[in-house]
Amino acid sequence: xxxxxxxxxxxxxxxxxxxxxxxxxxAGSARVRVVDATGLHVYQPxxxxxxxxxxxxxxxxxxxxxxxxxxxxxxxDRARRIDTDAKVVHLEQEGPVGYDHLVxxxxxxxxxxxxxxLTQGAHGFYSLKxxxxxxxxxxxxxxxxxxxxxxxxxxxxxxxxVEFVLLLEEYLRKRGVRDRTTIKFLSPLNRVFxxxxxxxxxxxxxxxKGIELHTFVNIESVDPDKRQVLSLEGETFDYDLAVLVPPHxxxxxxxxxxxxxxxxxxxxxxxxxxxxxxxxxxxxxxxTDLPISKSGSTAHYEAHPIVEQIVAAVEGRAPxxxxxxxxxxxxxxxxxxxxxxxxxxxDYDHPPGPPKPxxxxxxxxxxxxxxxxxxxxxxxx
Amino acid sequence: MPTAATKEIDARGSFCPGPLMxxxxxxxxxxxxxxxxxxSKDPGSRTxxxxxxxxxxxxxxxxxxxxxYSRYVVKKAR
Ligand SMILES: Cc1cc2nc3c(=O)[nH]c(=O)nc-3n(C[C@H](O)[C@H](O)[C@H](O)COP(=O)(O)OP(=O)(O)OC[C@H]3O[C@@H](n4cnc5c(N)ncnc54)[C@H](O)[C@@H]3O)c2cc1C
Numbered sequence: 001x002x003x004x005x006x007x008x009x010x011x012x013x014x015x016x017x018x019x020x021x022x023x024x025x026x027a028g029s030a031r032v033r034v035v036d037a038t039g040l041h042v043y044q045p046x047x048x049x050x051x052x053x054x055x056x057x058x059x060x061x062x063x064x065x066x067x068x069x070x071x072x073x074x075x076x077d078r079a080r081r082i083d084t085d086a087k088v089v090h091l092e093q094e095g096p097v098g099y100d101h102l103v104x105x106x107x108x109x110x111x112x113x114x115x116x117x118l119t120q121g122a123h124g125f126y127s128l129k130x131x132x133x134x135x136x137x138x139x140x141x142x143x144x145x146x147x148x149x150x151x152x153x154x155x156x157x158x159x160x161x162v163e164f165v166l167l168l169e170e171y172l173r174k175r176g177v178r179d180r181t182t183i184k185f186l187s188p189l190n191r192v193f194x195x196x197x198x199x200x201x202x203x204x205x206x207x208x209k210g211i212e213l214h215t216f217v218n219i220e221s222v223d224p225d226k227r228q229v230l231s232l233e234g235e236t237f238d239y240d241l242a243v244l245v246p247p248h249x250x251x252x253x254x255x256x257x258x259x260x261x262x263x264x265x266x267x268x269x270x271x272x273x274x275x276x277x278x279x280x281x282x283x284x285x286x287x288t289d290l291p292i293s294k295s296g297s298t299a300h301y302e303a304h305p306i307v308e309q310i311v312a313a314v315e316g317r318a319p320x321x322x323x324x325x326x327x328x329x330x331x332x333x334x335x336x337x338x339x340x341x342x343x344x345x346x347d348y349d350h351p352p353g354p355p356k357p358x359x360x361x362x363x364x365x366x367x368x369x370x371x372x373x374x375x376x377x378x379x380x381x
Numbered sequence: 382m383p384t385a386a387t388k389e390i391d392a393r394g395s396f397c398p399g400p401l402m403x404x405x406x407x408x409x410x411x412x413x414x415x416x417x418x419x420x421s422k423d424p425g426s427r428t429x430x431x432x433x434x435x436x437x438x439x440x441x442x443x444x445x446x447x448x449x450y451s452r453y454v455v456k457k458a459r
């Protein structure tokens with residue numbers, strides 16, 4: 001009997017894991033299937049560019065089927081509940097589907113409703129719909145106070161709001177409305193964002209570009225009528241345009257299955273990426289509770305140790321210790337505006353030391369945006 | 382004797398900004414007058430936690446060094 005391998009979610013982590021598994025497993029030894037609620041694969045980093053009218057529709061979303069190897073099955077359906085005792089996932093349409101090995105890759109989900117007034121009062125760029133709406137708002141913007149902030153931790157791609165504010169500054173300057181605009185960046189921490197070395201690099205750039213940095217601002221609510229953002233620390237910020245990152249949660253299926261913590265994140269072993277306390281279940285990408293960035297690049301690296309462990313189990317051998325261990329690798333390009341960018345690389349034991357921003361990394365990010373579709377989900381590179 | 386707290390949070394497994402975010406979450410859920418103790422191994426907490434407490438106008442009751450970690454006691458003041 002071939003082993004049944006089920007992958008929940010066909011985003012960065014899920015599609016890459018499924019393709020790598022199918023490539024490495026001996027023919028006939030296993031059946032690999034992906035379950036995805038939409039059947040679409042979305043390149044979320046593109047939302048950043050979409051908000052400024054720079055994105056190419058072709059690299060925002062593609063049919064997931066076209067990114068999976070022919071020998072990977074695709075079920076377009078929503079997982080409702082995971083029963084780890086019976087080793088069954090209950091799908092909305094298809095009903096129960098059994099597994100021998102399960103990979104959960106259901107991502108993170110935006111929870112606008114948990115911040116009063118956020119939906120009515122603020123814009124965003126963390127979903128396709130929000131980014132499109134923001135693009136129209138920015139086109140019509142004639143000056144005033146813009147607030148960019150984070151309405152809940154953790155959130156995916158920690159550099160993205162900083163990249164957004166730097167690209168916004170450039171965009172408004174080029175449109176000739178910068179001198180009529182005050183830009184404020186609200187950070188929940190006492191620095192620009194989570195990574196200290198990169199924050200130290202960004203702070204003087206903010207100063208040079210006249211972006212006000214307000215630290216320790218944990219957003220509590222938005223008042224759409226008065227156009228104010230209110231913080232837990234007791235501050236009030238007036239705005240003409242507020243661009244906020246909504247709080248994130250794990251997928252409903254995780255909570256409904258009793259597997260997650262308060263935020264719906266899966267308790268995950270930091271090296272093996274096994275979900276703690278259950279057998280033959282792995283977590284990859286945004287859905288884990290790991291203390292590292294929720295990013296596509298994290299999911300990219302996490303796929304390899306999971307694949308090694310599952311292939312070893314199917315082949316009836318011990319996994320190769322080095323290949324089966326995730327060391328916390330993350331690598332992200334970081335846009336700084338004015339055609340400059342840097343790169344952040346780190347792991348559990350090595351904090352990043354980003355190089356001086358330059359056009360080289362900016363071009364590298366654009367190259368990556370194009371090359372993504374050929375390499376990342378397909379598991380090449 | 383360490384100061385007793387209404388709620389004790391063990392954030393020793395989590396690193397920057399984890400312990401501070403745990404404290405912020407607990408303050409959100411607490412009642413005015415409650416005290417929250419947070420345990421942290423992260424050296425960054427030493428500056429972050431008192432700085433946040435001052436900014437948010439709560440009260441830093443006590444910082445004590447224990448065996449390999451620190452214990453921060455904060456009172457929700459408003
Ligand atoms: C504006 C923005 C910019 C970003 N920039 C970068 C960047 O520069 N670099 C970087 O590395 N990362 C970046 N990211 C983050 C990156 O997109 C995510 O971290 C990454 O997509 C996470 O991969 P994942 O596989 O965990 O989840 P996702 O890619 O989100 O995929 C999750 C999949 O699970 C499916 N799913 C969810 N629930 C169910 C269910 N119950 N049943 C079936 N299917 C389900 C969804 O349909 C989806 O296809 C950015 C994100 C945003 C929003």
